[in-house]
Amino acid sequence: MSQPKVPDGVAYMDGRFVPMAEATIPVLDWGFLRSDATYDVVHVWRGRFFRLDDHLDRFQRSVDRLRLALPFGRDRVAEVLSECVRRAGLDDAYVEMICTRGVSPTFSRDPRDAVNRFIAFAIPFGWILRPEDRDRGLHVAISRVRRIPPESVDPTIKNYHWLDLIAGLFDAYDRGAGNVVLTDGDDNLVEGPGFNVFAVGDGRVTTPDRGVLEGITRLSAIQLCGEIGVPVTMGPLAAEALRRADEAFVTSTAGGIMPLTRVDDRPVADGAPGPITRRLIDLYWQKHQDPAWSTPVRN
Numbered sequence: 244m245s246q247p248k249v250p251d252g253v254a255y256m257d258g259r260f261v262p263m264a265e266a267t268i269p270v271l272d273w274g275f276l277r278s279d280a281t282y283d284v285v286h287v288w289r290g291r292f293f294r295l296d297d298h299l300d301r302f303q304r305s306v307d308r309l310r311l312a313l314p315f316g317r318d319r320v321a322e323v324l325s326e327c328v329r330r331a332g333l334d335d336a337y338v339e340m341i342c343t344r345g346v347s348p349t350f351s352r353d354p355r356d357a358v359n360r361f362i363a364f365a366i367p368f369g370w371i372l373r374p375e376d377r378d379r380g381l382h383v384a385i386s387r388v389r390r391i392p393p394e395s396v397d398p399t400i401k402n403y404h405w406l407d408l409i410a411g412l413f414d415a416y417d418r419g420a421g422n423v424v425l426t427d428g429d430d431n432l433v434e435g436p437g438f439n440v441f442a443v444g445d446g447r448v449t450t451p452d453r454g455v456l457e458g459i460t461r462l463s464a465i466q467l468c469g470e471i472g473v474p475v476t477m478g479p480l481a482a483e484a485l486r487r488a489d490e491a492f493v494t495s496t497a498g499g500i501m502p503l504t505r506v507d508d509r510p511v512a513d514g515a516p517g518p519i520t521r522r523l524i525d526l527y528w529q530k531h532q533d534p535a536w537s538t539p540v541r542n
């Protein structure tokens with residue numbers, strides 16, 4: 244049987260750099276069998292990492308909280324990421340770092356027996372909403388699937404517990420939407436598959452503060468709102484508030500700040516990206532060349 248094609252790129256695992264197609268983990272790795280893993284994704288744009296330190300900090304925090312351990316320190320992690328990008332020959336890249344629980348040599352059921360595994364890879368940059376689709380914006384359904392409660396799986400530890408998000412996506416496709424936002428089961432929005440959500444109403448921006456990953460792009464959007472003098476509330480965001488918003492957007496490393504223009508079968512306001520969203524998008528991409536926000540890939 245021929246192997247499925249995978250994106251071009253370079254991975255690092257088990258101490259070696261390998262072509263992406265050769266980066267495979269053993270079936271007995273708990274990362275695969277139990278989703279017992281954490282990860283982070285940083286991007287490179289025109290040869291520069293965007294907010295690398297923030298991603299490395301979040302990754303280390305997640306590793307510590309899951310009682311995992313990396314094989315080496317932060318500087319070596321950063322070097323490996325650079326080396327993946329360099330070897331892949333990419334100017335714009337999606338760069339992922341992963342730590343899995345690994346394989347237990349005896350297949351014991353005690354996670355402390357497993358030998359943790361570090362993996363990294365760089366592949367071409369990918370978008371949740373491509374720039375050419377920005378004027379149209381993202382169309383989401385508000386899912387009937389409830390997000391895993393934060394008391395069960397802490398969403399601030401970046402994780403692969405995505406069955407709710409995937410079920411939500413299929414729910415959205417069945418209802419004619421291209422993407423999905425999940426709720427906490429009480430009609431408060433939480434997040435979508437790989438993005439945070441924001442609504443703008445009466446000149447104020449609101450984003451949920453509970454049951455979500457504290458996205459680095461979410462932080463960028465909040466800081467950029469500060470730069471342009473738009474107040475931000477981090478607090479409950481009712482589904483109805485998104486439906487009635489003046490404008491809305493989502494944030495992710497995979498695409499930055501992206502307009503959200505349709506919820507279920509209705510447009511958000513007039514269905515076009517709003518002025519605050521547009522300003523934030525412009526500023527966000529400008530920051531990619533700013534040394535305060537970005538660092539060059541090391542040679």
Ligand code: PLP
Pocket residue numbers: 284434435436437438439455456457458459460461494495496497
């Ligand atoms: N929420 C979830 C569940 C995610 O997986 C992600 C990113 O993959 C985000 C939000 C956005 O986070 P960031 O802006 O750090 O990419």
